[in-house]
Structures are given as C-alpha cells and as structure tokens.
Amino acid sequence: KAGVTQTPRYLIKTRGQQVTLSCSPISGHRSVSWYQQTPGQGLQFLFEYFSETQRNKGNFPGRFSGRQFSNSRSEMNVSTLELGDSALYLCASSLDVGRSTGELFFGEGSRLTVL
Amino acid sequence: LAKTTQPISMDSYEGQEVNITCSHNNIATNDYITWYQQFPSQGPRFIIQGYKTKVTNEVASLFIPADRKSSTLSLPRVSLSDTAVYYCLVGDIFVKAAGNKLTFGGGTRVLVKP
Numbered sequence: 001k002a003g004v005t006q007t008p009r010y011l012i013k014t015r016g017q018q019v020t021l022s023c024s025p026i027s028g029h030r031s032v033s034w035y036q037q038t039p040g041q042g043l044q045f046l047f048e049y050f051s052e053t054q055r056n057k058g059n060f061p062g063r064f065s066g067r068q069f070s071n072s073r074s075e076m077n078v079s080t081l082e083l084g085d086s087a088l089y090l091c092a093s094s095l096d097v098g099r100s101t102g103e104l105f106f107g108e109g110s111r112l113t114v115l
Numbered sequence: 116l117a118k119t120t121q122p123i124s125m126d127s128y129e130g131q132e133v134n135i136t137c138s139h140n141n142i143a144t145n146d147y148i149t150w151y152q153q154f155p156s157q158g159p160r161f162i163i164q165g166y167k168t169k170v171t172n173e174v175a176s177l178f179i180p181a182d183r184k185s186s187t188l189s190l191p192r193v194s195l196s197d198t199a200v201y202y203c204l205v206g207d208i209f210v211k212a213a214g215n216k217l218t219f220g221g222g223t224r225v226l227v228k229p
Contacts, residue, residue: 004158035219042219042220042221042222043153043159043202043219043222044219045218045219088156090158090159091158092158092159102147102149102206103149103161103164104151104159104161105161106157106158106159106160107158108156108157108158109156109157109158111156
C-alpha cells in the first residue's frame, strides 16, 4: 500500500510569489491534515480537510489556504510569500471512520525556501 | 484540548532504557494519549497509543497511572537509530465530526550516544 505522497519535495521561491503544494493520501483515507514545521515554532497545525470540506483550521493568516478534491487528494497554497514561510510542510492522512484510532500517516514533506 | 508538557531534551546511551514523561493535567474523560516519533527531515511516525494502565507493542511501552494526568513512554534498550524527537499528544480520537484536532507540542529530543 502506497504511503502519503507529497510533491514537490523541495522548492525555492522569492518573496511575494505564491506556491502550491500537493498531497496524495493513502488510498481509502478521507482526512488530510497539513502542518508547518520550523525550527523556532515546531510542528504547527494548519488545517484539516475531510470529504472536500475544511473541518478544522489552525491559527495562520489567510495567505494560507487549501482544498481537497473528490479523490481525497489535497493541495495547499501560500500567497504573497514571506521569508518566515520557509519551512517543512507536512501532510498527514488518516482513515477516520468507525472506531479507527485516528492515527496520522505523514508524508516526507515539502521543504520550501523563500529568498 | 488538553495541554501537554514534556522535557525538551534527554540524553541516553546505547542499550539503556529511555523513559519520557508527559504531563497532561487537564486530560478529558474521552481523551487518548498518543506518541509519535520524528526523525530529521521526515514526517512523524505513530509509535503507541493508550487510554489507561499499560500498553506494549514491539517498539515501546506506555504507562498511564490511574489519574491519567501523566504518561510515560518507555523505549527499551535504545540504539543510535532511536535518536529522534518524541511527541506526546492528547485528544479524543473517536469524535469524528470534530476531525483531527491533534496538536503537537515541542516534543522531547532524545539523543542516544554510543
């Protein structure tokens, strides 16, 4: 069974640009969550999608947005990039049905560098 | 959501047992305790989960006292490859409508020395 796939793995952007990151969850998983990880702030929750609807949202500005498609694949977008957006962006999927334990399965992340 | 507190870092040596304690004083009745492990430049990986008493799997044990206000992750006979950051999370994992509300704290950085 394939794991969570994130693309691209690495990217470099300049301030003011925008970026789109993609996440393909494990087959059958309907919940997709996004996290931002930086050395200073640790692992911070961005948002979670379930059945194409945003179910939870962390404390990030409106420049950070996301969506989920009918096949559960998800994208997140960051507009008007700032230097502080440089981070490892992690996507996690979970089964989230019945009595499943809510275990999160993470991808390897997309490392964004903003110059 | 229950806030968790765990040590920032711990050092150990190969072959020793490592115990990481997490405090969660305001844990709710329906909350479960979950631990994740993260290696550099990788996403966290689920290690173990429990509700009360003791849970053991092939990689770790989780001890939860009766009052559930703390929990201890025990890693037996660690090796260099166990060097990682370990996160303690507390939350209701079965409230599906509420979705994923698991919040990662700062974690505990464990360094295993030869």
